[in-house]
Amino acid sequence: MTITQLQYVLAVAEYKNFTLAAEKCFVTQPTLSMQIQKIEEELDIQIFDRSKKPIQLTEIGQKIVTQAKNIVNEADRIQDIVDLQKGFIGGEFRLGIIPTVMPTLLPMFLNNFIKKYPKVKLIIEELNTSEIITKLKNGHLDAAIAATPLQEEKIKEIVLYYEPFMVYVPENHAKFSKSELEVDDLNVDEILLLQDGHCFRDGILNLCKRNAQSHENKFQIESGSFETLIKLANEGLGITLLPYLHTLDLKESDSQKLKHFTEPKPAREISLIFPKNELKIHIIEALRQTISGVLRGAIAFQNVEIISPLHKK
Structure with a gap:
């Protein structure tokens, strides 16, 4: 058997369809089917129940x-060894x-990275955490930047920074x-939230569950963007929570409505995550160093309490 044949097997196992697997492998369906059949004949077993x-x-x-x-x-690791050497x-x-990291962090490091490592072809996708985990496990991503800890056995996490939650309080609010x-001070019933599927939303819910004022999690409005939440708060529809880096780009009139939490400040942990097989680790390390370099001085909070991004019922 060959590495290519095994790659065909993995493609069919993932997509559960010979035609789709062939398209993803850039071969014809008869070619893929024939190669898988050769393995099955060689081993004298059936890999798939057709x-x-x-x-x-x-x-x-x-x-x-x-x-x-x-x-x-392990075959892919051979190229890593050669590249490292x-x-x-x-x-x-x-x-x-x-999505809640992409708009703020990516512009901070992307230009520096591509100038320093022009031979790396970065393919960047904006994905929610569950999509990232699935793609990492299936080999469709080399690494990701996400809120942690994720408690995934096969995924390694390297912390990049801690980002406090900031409270956006309009002037007409009692807490202003x-x-x-x-x-x-938070009343979960008046907090404007991101739509379901965002780990930042889950972090807020986890934070508020310790609050005696929390009731039945009845929310007036849920939005897909922080900008919309800010506008809604300005209309007197509630307050919202924002990640610290996002607040750096607010106009001055909106910045005056931001409130810090008392220490230890509730914060999210943002990490570079990747499969534990550590393929392309030299690029992962280059990415980590670049991001750490641009963040140095931009965000330096130490006395924080990490709020889990994992959804809790």
């Missing part, structure tokens, strides 16, 4: 796919970034006169 729709792995097929992932990863940092690198807010 009688089911969609196609399913057989019991022995599940074990073979697990081993095939290890073999393909030559000091070469280049090639295609697929990076996922969560306070210079700093306690978590107990």
